[in-house]
Amino acid sequence: MPRTGVFLCHCGSNIAGTVNIDQTIEASRNFPGVVHVDEYRYLCSEMGQDIIKKAIEDNNLDRVVVGTCSPRMHENTFRKAAAEAGLNPYLLEVANIREHCSWVHKDMEEGTPKAIALLRAAAAKVALNEALEAPKLEVEKRALVIGGGIAGIQAALDIAEAGYPVDIVEREPSIGGRMAQLEKTFPTLDCSACILTPKMVEAAQHPNINLITYAEVEEVNGFVGQFDVKIKQKARYVDPVKCTGCGICWEKCPAKAPSEFEMGLAKRKSIYVPFAQAVPMVPVIDKETCLYFRKGRCQICEKECPPQAIDYEQQDEIIERRYGAIVVATGFDQMDPSIYGEYGYGQHPDILTGLEFERLFNASGPTGGKVVRLSDGKPPKKVVFIQCVGSRDKARGMNYCSKICCMFTAKQAILLKEKLPDAKSYVFYIDVRTAGKGYEEFQRRAAEEYDVAYLRGQVGKIFPEGDHLVVHGVDSLSGKVVDIKADMVVLSAASIARADAPELGRKIGINTDSYNFFNEAHPKLKPVETHTAGIFIAGACQTPKDIPDTVAQASAAAVKAVGLLSKEMLQGEACTAEVDEAECSGCLHCVAVCPYTAIDAKEIEERYGDGTLKRTVAEVNPALCQGCGSCSAICRSGSINQKGFSNEQILAEVDAICLQR
Amino acid sequence: MAENNVENLKKIREAVSQDLLGGRIDLLLGWEKGHYWWQSRPLFARTEEDLEKLTWDSFCAINLSRYLLDELKDFQKVGVLVKGCDARAFNRLLQDNMVVRDRVTLYGLPCPGMLDYDRLAEVAEAAPEGIIEQNGKVTIKTADGEKSADRDDLLADKCRDCIYPDPVVYDQLLLSPVGKKEAPEKFTAIEKLEEMSAEERYSYWEKELSRCLRCYACRQACPFCSCRECFVEQQNPRWQGRAYQASENFMFHLVRAYHGAGRCIDCGECERACPVDIPLQELNRKLTKDINQLYGDYEAGLDAELEPPLLTYRPDDPAAFSEK
Numbered sequence: 012m013p014r015t016g017v018f019l020c021h022c023g024s025n026i027a028g029t030v031n032i033d034q035t036i037e038a039s040r041n042f043p044g045v046v047h048v049d050e051y052r053y054l055c056s057e058m059g060q061d062i063i064k065k066a067i068e069d070n071n072l073d074r075v076v077v078g079t080c081s082p083r084m085h086e087n088t089f090r091k092a093a094a095e096a097g098l099n100p101y102l103l104e105v106a107n108i109r110e111h112c113s114w115v116h117k118d119m120e121e122g123t124p125k126a127i128a129l130l131r132a133a134a135a136k137v138a139l140n141e142a143l144e145a146p147k148l149e150v151e152k153r154a155l156v157i158g159g160g161i162a163g164i165q166a167a168l169d170i171a172e173a174g175y176p177v178d179i180v181e182r183e184p185s186i187g188g189r190m191a192q193l194e195k196t197f198p199t200l201d202c203s204a205c206i207l208t209p210k211m212v213e214a215a216q217h218p219n220i221n222l223i224t225y226a227e228v229e230e231v232n233g234f235v236g237q238f239d240v241k242i243k244q245k246a247r248y249v250d251p252v253k254c255t256g257c258g259i260c261w262e263k264c265p266a267k268a269p270s271e272f273e274m275g276l277a278k279r280k281s282i283y284v285p286f287a288q289a290v291p292m293v294p295v296i297d298k299e300t301c302l303y304f305r306k307g308r309c310q311i312c313e314k315e316c317p318p319q320a321i322d323y324e325q326q327d328e329i330i331e332r333r334y335g336a337i338v339v340a341t342g343f344d345q346m347d348p349s350i351y352g353e354y355g356y357g358q359h360p361d362i363l364t365g366l367e368f369e370r371l372f373n374a375s376g377p378t379g380g381k382v383v384r385l386s387d388g389k390p391p392k393k394v395v396f397i398q399c400v401g402s403r404d405k406a407r408g409m410n411y412c413s414k415i416c417c418m419f420t421a422k423q424a425i426l427l428k429e430k431l432p433d434a435k436s437y438v439f440y441i442d443v444r445t446a447g448k449g450y451e452e453f454q455r456r457a458a459e460e461y462d463v464a465y466l467r468g469q470v471g472k473i474f475p476e477g478d479h480l481v482v483h484g485v486d487s488l489s490g491k492v493v494d495i496k497a498d499m500v501v502l503s504a505a506s507i508a509r510a511d512a513p514e515l516g517r518k519i520g521i522n523t524d525s526y527n528f529f530n531e532a533h534p535k536l537k538p539v540e541t542h543t544a545g546i547f548i549a550g551a552c553q554t555p556k557d558i559p560d561t562v563a564q565a566s567a568a569a570v571k572a573v574g575l576l577s578k579e580m581l582q583g584e585a586c587t588a589e590v591d592e593a594e595c596s597g598c599l600h601c602v603a604v605c606p607y608t609a610i611d612a613k614e615i616e617e618r619y620g621d622g623t624l625k626r627t628v629a630e631v632n633p634a635l636c637q638g639c640g641s642c643s644a645i646c647r648s649g650s651i652n653q654k655g656f657s658n659e660q661i662l663a664e665v666d667a668i669c670l671q672r
Numbered sequence: 673m674a675e676n677n678v679e680n681l682k683k684i685r686e687a688v689s690q691d692l693l694g695g696r697i698d699l700l701l702g703w704e705k706g707h708y709w710w711q712s713r714p715l716f717a718r719t720e721e722d723l724e725k726l727t728w729d730s731f732c733a734i735n736l737s738r739y740l741l742d743e744l745k746d747f748q749k750v751g752v753l754v755k756g757c758d759a760r761a762f763n764r765l766l767q768d769n770m771v772v773r774d775r776v777t778l779y780g781l782p783c784p785g786m787l788d789y790d791r792l793a794e795v796a797e798a799a800p801e802g803i804i805e806q807n808g809k810v811t812i813k814t815a816d817g818e819k820s821a822d823r824d825d826l827l828a829d830k831c832r833d834c835i836y837p838d839p840v841v842y843d844q845l846l847l848s849p850v851g852k853k854e855a856p857e858k859f860t861a862i863e864k865l866e867e868m869s870a871e872e873r874y875s876y877w878e879k880e881l882s883r884c885l886r887c888y889a890c891r892q893a894c895p896f897c898s899c900r901e902c903f904v905e906q907q908n909p910r911w912q913g914r915a916y917q918a919s920e921n922f923m924f925h926l927v928r929a930y931h932g933a934g935r936c937i938d939c940g941e942c943e944r945a946c947p948v949d950i951p952l953q954e955l956n957r958k959l960t961k962d963i964n965q966l967y968g969d970y971e972a973g974l975d976a977e978l979e980p981p982l983l984t985y986r987p988d989d990p991a992a993f994s995e996k
Contacts, residue, residue: 596900598768603983624745627769645983647931648899649906659909 013138015074016047016066017130020054022080022109027052029113029122035078038127042134046070055085060092067096074102074140076133078126080109099142101585101655106133128668135667136660143654146583146633150236154572155180155334157228157515160188161207161558162340162550162565164214169569170338171219175576178332179214180242181224183271185289186211188342189551192272194372196558197422198453204288211290225295229329231337231519232608234637235545236581238334246325248296249282253320256284256292260312260321268300270377274367276385277377282312287375296321336545336572337519339529340565341512343551346401346408346505354400354502355473360385361480362473364504365419372426382430384498387478390431391498395482396420397470398440401505409505409526414555416503417444421457423501428461436463437495439470439484447557466493473500506555520606521546528554539568547571586655587636588643590629594650597627601642601651609635610642677805681728684846688751688779689723697751697777701739703732709802710789714739728753730805733786733828735941737761738895740771750776755783757830757939759839760973761895764937767976770898780842782850785831787823795821829953830940833858840974861951862958881921883948890942890952891928896935903927929955934963934982937973966990 017039021027032050039048047070051059054077066072075098077089082105090100106129116122154170156163159181170177179186190196191211193203214220223242230241249260266281279285281301284294302309303323313321345366349357356362361384363371374380383390398416401408417440424436443465445451457463470484479496486493508527509515516523521541522530529548532540539547547568550561575581592615602610613630616623629651631642642651649658684702691697704715704725712731716739717723737758743750754762762778765771787810792800798814805811810826812819831837833855839845865873888904891897904912904924911927913920929952936956943952963970967981967989 594899594901594906596768596770596898598770598898600768600983603979604985606985619745647903648901649903649909649911650900662909662911 013044013074014046014070014072015042015044015076015134015137016049016063016070016072017042017045017076017078017134018048018054018063018066019050019078019108019126019130020059020080021050021052022113023052025080026078026108026113026126029116029119030108030126031119031123034123035126035130039130039134042131044074044138045134047072054079055088060088063089063092064096067093067098073098074104074134074137076104076106076130076137078106078108078130078133081105081107081111101143102137102140104133104137104140106130132664132667135663139657139660139663141654143585145585147580148234148236148583148634150576150578150581151238151333151335152576153177153332153334154336154338154576155228155238155240155332156338156340157519158188158340158342158550158552159183159186159214159222159224160340160342160550161190161210162342162552162561163188163338164210165562165565166338166340166549166569166572167214167220168210168217169566170572170576171214171217173569173573173577174219175573176219176221178221178223178242178334180226180228181222182227183285184225184247184283184293184295185285185291186214186222186224187286187288187290189366190558191286191288192274192366192369194369194376195422195426197418198447198449200422200425208288208290211288215290222291223330224291226330228515228518233333234607234635235543235575236335238337238545240332240334240337242330242332244328244330245295246327247293248298248321248323248325249294250320250322250325251291251293253318254293254316255318255320256294257317259315259317261294263311263315265309265311266300266302268297273370273377274364276367276370296323336547336575338547338549338565338568338572339515339519339521339541339552340549340568341509341515341552343506343555344509346507348400348502348504350407351400351502353472354397354470354500355475355480356502359473359475359480361391361498362500362502364502365416365423366504368423368499368501369419372423372430382427382434389498390434392434393495393497394424394427394434394436394499394501395470395480395495395497396424396436396438396501396503397482398438398503399505400502401507402503403441404505409507411526411554412444413503413506414444415506415557417454418447418450418557420501420503421445421454421463424457424463425461428463436461437482437497438463438465439468439482440465441467441469447559468493506551509552512552519543519546521548528552539564539571545575583634584636584638586638586653587633588631588638588640588651588653589633590631591650591652592628594648595628596648596650597629598647599627599629600645601629604641604645606639606641607635607637609633609637677729680847681726684728684753684779684781685723685726687844687846688717688726688753689720691751691777692717692723693720697749698747699743699750700726701736701743701750701752702726703728703734703736703753708789710787710792710800716743728781730784730787730803733830733944735761735893735895735939737765738893738941740765740776741898744771744775748775751779752776753779753781754839754842755781756834756836756838756840757783757937757941759841760836760937761939761941763841763973763976764895764935765898767980768896768898768935777844778839778842780839780845780847782838782845782847783831783834784850785824785827785834785837787826788828791826791828795819795826828940828944830944833938833940836974841976859957859961861954862961865954865958877922878918880950881925882918884921884925884950885948886916886921886924887947889945889947890950893941893945894932895937895939895941896932897928925950925952925955929959932956933959934970934980935972936960938971939973 036048086105093103094100108126112125154177156167156179159179167177167179190207196203226244229243233239260282261280264280264282267278269275270277270279272285282294282296298304370376371382402413445454466486468485468487472483482495482497484493512527513523520543531538549565549568609632612627640653643653688700700717702715703712706713735758796812796814796819800812802813808823810823835855837850
């Protein structure tokens with residue numbers, strides 16, 4: 012018979028408010044195996060833990076049940092306390108009285124019997140607990156950063172500065188990301204390239220950083236400390252060692268394609284670097300539009316390249332490498348606002364999105380830095396900005412606020428006035444949201460010093476009339492219908508998750524929310540962690556954010572990754588699955604459902620009649636097993652059992668709840 | 673079947689005896705006549721004499737593939753006669769890693785559907801003493817004379833809703849194919865059950881399952897039951913109480929049905945084997961219907977290469993259980 016101690020926490024009034032502590036404690040005395048009971052206001056406090064430790068020593072307890080909050084919250088706290096008193100930490104069970112009972116019931120009449128039942132179940136389970144040992148796992152002291160925008164660059168720099176090697180995998184031919192596309196940054200109007208480019212260069216030159224551009228993550232296996240990653244290095248058709256970045260190839264290339272970097276507003280060549288400050292300054296050949304790849308002739312780049320760096324025979328390559336930690340910083344996309352037919356996006360060249368309009372300010376942009384109408388090249392006199400296009404729109408767009416639009420609109424309106432003092436800006440908005448250091452002041456400046464007219468209301472229709480675009484809206488503050496004869500219209504299209512974020516999430520084993528942004532482990536207390544240990548997130552791949560927030564989160568993710576990499580050894584999972592070979596029929600359905608590829612087939616020999624018979628059974632690799640329990644659930648004969656959650660233990664819990672109702 | 677039965681049997685015997693006597697197989701699983709004329713039981717043929725007992729008539733309902741579980745332990749190469757349902761059962765065993773494909777030779781027998789003694793007696797309104805089959809008609813001989821009926825009206829329950837009478841997997845096809853059939857009635861009973869209120873449904877099953885003797889014949893006949901030790905017999909943990917009472921009967925039948933979710937090949941052997949006529953197929957088919965609705969049409973046993981929906985993970989899998 013075990014010697015079990017039951018300890019009930021009041022959690023202030025969180026538990027004591029709806030669970031009668033005295034009654035529950037008295038009932039617990041009679042559970043099989045219980046030799047000691049106690050209660051305390053806050054068991055998780057040092058005093059509370061001391062009560063448990065002392066009781067273990069004084070009463071020679073070999074099993075402990077604590078009735079507290081969720082094990083997600085304090086299981087570790089109590090396990091540690093038990094271990095300090097000399098008990099194997101896995102001989103302690105948490106009955107979740109707070110989340111599963113006291114918080115969901117309104118009065119003691121309901122709460123108390125349920126608390127008793129939950130404690131009885133935990134006492135029945137703990138009687139069958141076995142002492143477990145968590146395996147020690149090595150940590151590969153290298154980090155992977157997925158995404159080379161400002162978030163990825165910052166995270167990589169911080170990890171590298173802490174002394175660990177880090178690889179950045181970037182899908183595009185150059186790092187830089189969205190920030191590289193911006194002209195100026197709010198609220199200080201720093202030139203975006205001027206503050207970003209030094210960081211790009213620093214990353215490229217850092218001895219601990221290895222850039223893998225024009226590459227994508229194909230597959231991630233393994234677990235915290237030992238992620239085995241396959242990275243597809245797409246063929247550049249240019250030898251990066253020989254290439255000097257002289258630019259002759261893209262100067263001479265006769266084939267053109269819309270420039271992704273310029274949001275399709277300008278053309279690039281088929282052999283190209285996305286922008287002038289690209290890092291690395293090594294072009295790629297776009298196979299789809301290259302004349303040689305399409306028609307088998309041209310080869311001008313090959314003929315003209317001074318160091319003979321062009322290599323049409325290059326193939327995609329798979330790089331396989333092990334990493335201890337991963338930071339995901341894959342950024343965001345801009346919603347295509349053409350679903351809003353009333354705004355006419357895509358039907359008129361002077362109706363642009365915010366990011367497209369941004370490019371018009373840039374000296375190396377599609378208009379050479381002249382803000383002009385794309386229809387006729389004339390400078391606009393009236394520009395209308397429309398906010399929340401796809402944001403805060405339950406019916407057709409996203410429920411959330413894209414956060415950056417109010418500010419970049421104020422910025423663009425200011426920049427416009429500075430470039431074209433005669434131009435007038437109008438902003439249709441729902442609310443102006445400018446929380447952030449210096450943000451409100453910045454927006455007020457736009458309204459007060461830069462003559463930007465803010466109209467609270469929505470736009471119903473935009474239609475061309477002669478040279479103009481008539482913006483038909485309502486100013487809800489005056490209640491009047493407003494028709495503005497605009498020269499250009501800028502839509503603040505929602506910031507949305509990358510279309511392939513869920514797919515990447517599946518590859519690396521982290522999940523996405525209903526908008527396809529990556530989920531953090533806790534919205535307040537674990538904002539850069541994910542539910543998968545060793546994988547962290549940073550930047551707008553989590554939710555729309557501005558540059559300061561992105562950089563802060565990237566550094567936070569880097570600290571988490573560094574904290575992990577600095578450990579000598581990690582504790583593995585103790586509650587792994589094990590196979591009863593005598594029962595296992597070898598159907599291997601467990602192999603199919605194991606998300607960690609921790610189960611393999613194994614051939615065993617057993618006696619049969621006068622001889623022996625070979626047959627197949629399942630075998631669990633405890634180093635890979637994360638204790639999720641999928642195998643145990645799929646196994647019809649109960650031949651796979653999870654330590655700490657064995658079938659016997661679960662049934663004992665069910666029986667303890669059902670039999671004594 | 674009777675008109676060309678002699679010829680068919682000759683064809684079958686020729687094919688299998690060549691293989692058995694030539695050593696290409698060590699054992700043939702087929703059928704032989706049982707104690708009664710309306711019973712054909714499994715034949716385990718190792719010699720030429722054994723093969724003389726081989727039969728192929730309208731009573732070879734028993735699914736032979738399941739016998740491979742045992743016979744492959746003793747024999748290296750086994751041949752099996754497979755009807756549509758036996759072949760689907762073979763695919764089930766293959767997917768469960770219970771058989772090794774190249775140790776088994778499958779002789780495909782397109783099946784016209786098997787007859788049921790109880791149906792014969794019902795139609796004849798007397799104890800049948802024999803039958804004569806001709807042109808889709810069956811003449812039932814009784815002590816009072818003869819009665820004729822359409823063959824389709826005399827089919828065993830498990831054959832009435834059969835869609836795939838032709839083997840879906842085989843090494844040699846010994847007879848000409850019958851062709852895919854329609855089974856519009858397949859889910860009728862399930863739809864009726866679904867229309868019931870929870871209380872009505874509970875009392876329906878309480879009544880049906882109260883007859884269960886827990887003889888486990890359904891399990892023994894079933895090609896998806898291939899555990900080395902069934903949960904009902906395990907002692908630690910003791911999933912299944914031994915008591916003969918409604919709750920324990922529910923426990924057995926519901927767990928049995930769930931173990932077949934997405935795996936049941938709809939051969940109807942459980943129901944055929946049941947001595948107290950519990951409509952077990954209704955439990956199996958309800959799960960099949962639900963899985964089809966949730967994950968798209970999937971017919972277990974048709975193709976061993978197709979992954980069963982519950983044994984795969986797809987990101988867009990519906991999660992009906994977590995939706996409100």
